[in-house]
Amino acid sequence: MARRTTPKKIRIDKAEAAKRVKKIWPILKKTYPDAKTALNYKNPLELLIATILSAQCTDVRVNIVTKDLFKKYKSAADWAKADIKDIESDIKSTGFFRNKAISIKSTCTEITEQFGGEVPCTMEKLLKLRGVGRKTANVVLGNAFGKPAIACDTHVIRLSRRLGLSENSDAVKLEFDLAEIVPRRSWTLFSHLLIFHGRNICRARKPDCGNCPISKHCPAANNPALW
Ligand code: SF4
Numbered sequence: 001m002a003r004r005t006t007p008k009k010i011r012i013d014k015a016e017a018a019k020r021v022k023k024i025w026p027i028l029k030k031t032y033p034d035a036k037t038a039l040n041y042k043n044p045l046e047l048l049i050a051t052i053l054s055a056q057c058t059d060v061r062v063n064i065v066t067k068d069l070f071k072k073y074k075s076a077a078d079w080a081k082a083d084i085k086d087i088e089s090d091i092k093s094t095g096f097f098r099n100k101a102i103s104i105k106s107t108c109t110e111i112t113e114q115f116g117g118e119v120p121c122t123m124e125k126l127l128k129l130r131g132v133g134r135k136t137a138n139v140v141l142g143n144a145f146g147k148p149a150i151a152c153d154t155h156v157i158r159l160s161r162r163l164g165l166s167e168n169s170d171a172v173k174l175e176f177d178l179a180e181i182v183p184r185r186s187w188t189l190f191s192h193l194l195i196f197h198g199r200n201i202c203r204a205r206k207p208d209c210g211n212c213p214i215s216k217h218c219p220a221a222n223n224p225a226l227w
Pocket residue numbers: 162163201202203207208209212213214215216218219220221222
């Protein structure tokens with residue numbers, strides 16, 4: 001199999017990148033009118049657990065597992081007092097189940113002991129929970145609490161580079177780059193739109209530039225050296 005080479009870097013001009021965001025925003029919004037998280041949840045705790053489970057796992061698989069899981073464990077205290085071996089067995093099919101079980105149990109113990117059983121609604125407090133990094137915190141803030149938040153997953157990282165919005169592949173640096181060029185009120189939806197576009201058209205190995213509605217604004221259109 002041929003080895004993939006590292007894509008060439010596109011020089012980023014922040015003002016140009018902000019203009020590009022303005023142009024692609026309405027097109028992506030029209031293309032993906034239902035863009036939102038694919039994880040099923042009914043409250044912040046369920047979204048937090050589902051997001052932890054989604055690491056290295058598909059959202060479809062997570063939704064299958066959480067369908068029964070959220071009937072068994074209804075509160076942070078339920079997770080906190082559960083036997084770690086039971087949690088491992090319940091989440092096994094999502095992969096990396098030992099680490100995920102530790103993250104879920106310790107996070108829920110902290111939520112129970114330090115936050116009265118309620119998932120905190122600020123970045124600062126969420127980051128105090130073991131097993132919660134910026135990406136997970138942003139998913140919870142943006143979707144369960146309706147606060148502007150940019151969650152940088154693999155699609156957001158790849159598309160931001162191809163679209164010349166940032167050259168950073170480090171998720172935290174990229175989040176701060178995007179925060180400068182995307183209007184604050186649009187942060188959450190913008191990351192969903194990039195994720196939908198990454199899943200449907202701008203796929204990792206073979207982006208479908210011929211059918212891409214934003215190709216005329218994309219510096220990497222039809223240019224494999226920049227993929
Ligand atoms: S033109 Fe190609 S590389 Fe650019 S966003 Fe569309 S599919 Fe991706």
